[in-house]
Amino acid sequence: MHFTINGKSYEAEVDVRTSLLDLCREHLGLTGSKKGCDHGQCGACTMLVNGRRINACLTLAVMHQDDEIMTIEGLGTVENLHPLQAAFVKHDGYQCGYCTPGQICSAVGMLDEVRKGWPSHASADLTDVTFDESEISERMSGNICRCAAYPNIVDAIREVAAEQREVTA
């Protein structure tokens, strides 16, 4: 199998039973993505596959031949954090840190969905999506944080979204 993960090319022989999450965590040494439930219920494993957020525990590695995969490690480094990673630090959008990589990857994917005008359950108008606190909360509800940094996660995402809009404008 061939995968591109965080811009790097990987060739791997893969057990058909291996999830994309376990491929990264157990075979490639990329342990940034977390396993919280292995059932797509908590979101800790969220990665970006071809730009879209996905629960990596619910998808088999063999389904991703030649896919472009981005994990938390590819988003930024300790020395060079992605704006969302920096905003999570600034706003304390975490406590134990275990759901955090998934939250941040999910937020990256989510902001792109908003940019494309995809509506959510919280959208009042399906064709003209506004972006506010309730949209962030709704769209981030696939990522559980038991420490409950939710208000801080919302603040962190809101700040980055506002900066991005300024740049676009």
Next chain:
Amino acid sequence: MTLIDKVLGRDEHRSLRMDKPLPDSLLDRGAQGVIGQPVDRIEGPLKVSGRATYAAEYPAERLSYGVLVRAPFGSGKITDVQAAAAKALPGVIDVITDYPSFIRNPQQGGEKKAPTQGVEKVDYHGEIVAIVVAETFEAARDAAAQVRIDYEPREGAFVFEEHRDEADRPPPDQIPPQTSQGDVEAAMASAAYTVDQTYTTPSQNSAAMEPHASLAEWKDGKLTLHGSYQMVASDQMQLAQALGVKNDQVRIISRYVGGGFGSKLGIAPESVAAAIAAKRLDRPVKVAMARQQVFDATVRRSNTEQRIRLAADHDGKLTAIGHETLASNLPGEDYFEPAAIGTHFAYAAENRLTDHKLVRLNWLLSGSMRAPGEAVGMLALEAAMDELAEVIGIDPIELRRRNEPEQDPEKKVPFSSRQMIPCFDRGAEAFGWSARKKTAGDRRGEWLHGMGVAAAVRSNMLQKSSASVELTTDGRAIVSTDMTDIGTGTYTILAQIAAETLGLPLDRVIVHLGDGEAPPAAGSGGSWGAGSSGSSVYVACEALREKLAKAMGVDADELTLKDGRAIAENRAVEITELVGDGMKVVGTIQPGHQEKAVRQASYGAHFAEVKVNAVTGEVRVVRMLGVFEAGRILNRKTARSQCLGGMTFGIGAALSEELVHDRRNGKVVNRDLAEYHVPVNADIPQLEVEFLDGRDHHANPIHAKGIGELGISGAGAAIANAIYNATGVRVRDYPITLDKLLPGLPD
């Protein structure tokens, strides 16, 4: 290294016992200006970039994967473990059973002995009885599904209500099971106003995001276990005892813990299984519990049935408080949910009664979950106070004001510090409490709005704790202790304490946590972590200041330390010039006379506004404010986050969290995160938290009280009281789900 060597060893040692109040703190005189500041977590960049390493993420040579096998029945005796099919699968190394050594259930926090061992006789559905080890996780998982457990079933107790009359009174634990003062019966009979109600709460699960995990590796007869544990020092002892080896043959490393909330206080079944398998196979074994196994076989908060009796005179002053609790646990386990732990001192009343009994059930272990006692006790007490305020016809805050005690109403000792009423007053102003309608009926479209309040109380505890602090030749401080950071902010607040007392910029303090070879700490539990481990760092740093002063030839009291320089007698010297070959002190704090001389606790007030859908019964939290006083706030950012987390736990307890046990076999029915409903982002509004300034001179030399569990205490009751204010429906059976509200809602 033995424990004594670790503490006393060759390093200089300084110890402090809290035998008297200590009004003078270096933290109030520091020049660095970092204590209390809302600084970012120092380990934050590691966490957000996926580089913080949790237990199951360490590499190991020849690593093998273990998957645990559970007993698929609620009570009985194993007659055979049929493993041939499993062993025949490719990649499978072995299927290992060790009936006498496997632990039946996790240990409680802080215990120094092994938990109950022996799994041939099974006492609850899901008990861990075997481990499959394979070259890959996939092979081990498939093989585990092929293992068949044959057994002889036995009678079991699976339904709480059926056994509630057989409850026994356990021995004293966190509190005595039973206390009595005056005559509650007589006071109830003669009171102007009374409330006598029973509240029930279900079993709950901590549901920390990181499932329990252990990576065990033996080398030269010594076990190193990367584990996800909250209390390394006592966990090492428990594990050594369970394995039948000496304490110094076990080292636990727990640098990052993906949440605990009590569930990782004591060792859990995966640790012993991994260690036994690793020894037998002579290669490292990694076991990460499946989420379902966390629900099945770690620890739950007990369900409770709580009878609250309140009696008040014509002036609304309480004359009696009774709080009687039934909880549950496994046969042979004496831990009881101490629901009345806050009731002992929350309010004044001459006649008082508390009681706790255990119903013995074949359900998984019950033990500590965030704020054991207060978390569910205050759901009952604070709802009852709301009911009493209505019976009397006064504002619920006014009822609390009239019953504010001048001293501990049972022990008759002073409060170390107490600002419960100021918390209510500040909260009422900030929240707009005066706009609350006295009775239900604030309907806006489909939604019924209401507001509620509840008090927060949480006992403050100090535990013996040690840390070493080393000043290096290049002018950095290195803090080492086996203390853990489970998301609480330990890394950061210990760095802040060292930076403030030693006059160093924060980035020149390095903190090493969670390694069992470092000085033993209190561990993370009971909200004592910051006060205890923080004080051990403080004590070490105080001694280092004296050494610096001596090296400079000045009096320590005259010394100002700032930005890596020592300033005294009109001289300023770089501390690198004073440290010689480096200076190191091990500091230890321990509880003393102040534990009994005063009543120590932290306080707060919760304000909640909810809306309830009049058609569907759906409850939404509109806004919520918690005002807290917990002595010195060491870091306003991380402290606020602790309170946000606690309040959210409270919302979960009030509205959605409930472990359901199958009436036929005790099995946890909703054993995953889709069926056990913890709050998600959309359930939680932008909660607000305020702190009142405080200093507790009796608690410890840093004057900080516990905060990790304060936020949950009373939070759910504020939600329940708001629901009543919105709807006029009083639900006393938590969680308050829509099916319980619907029958009472207006047509």
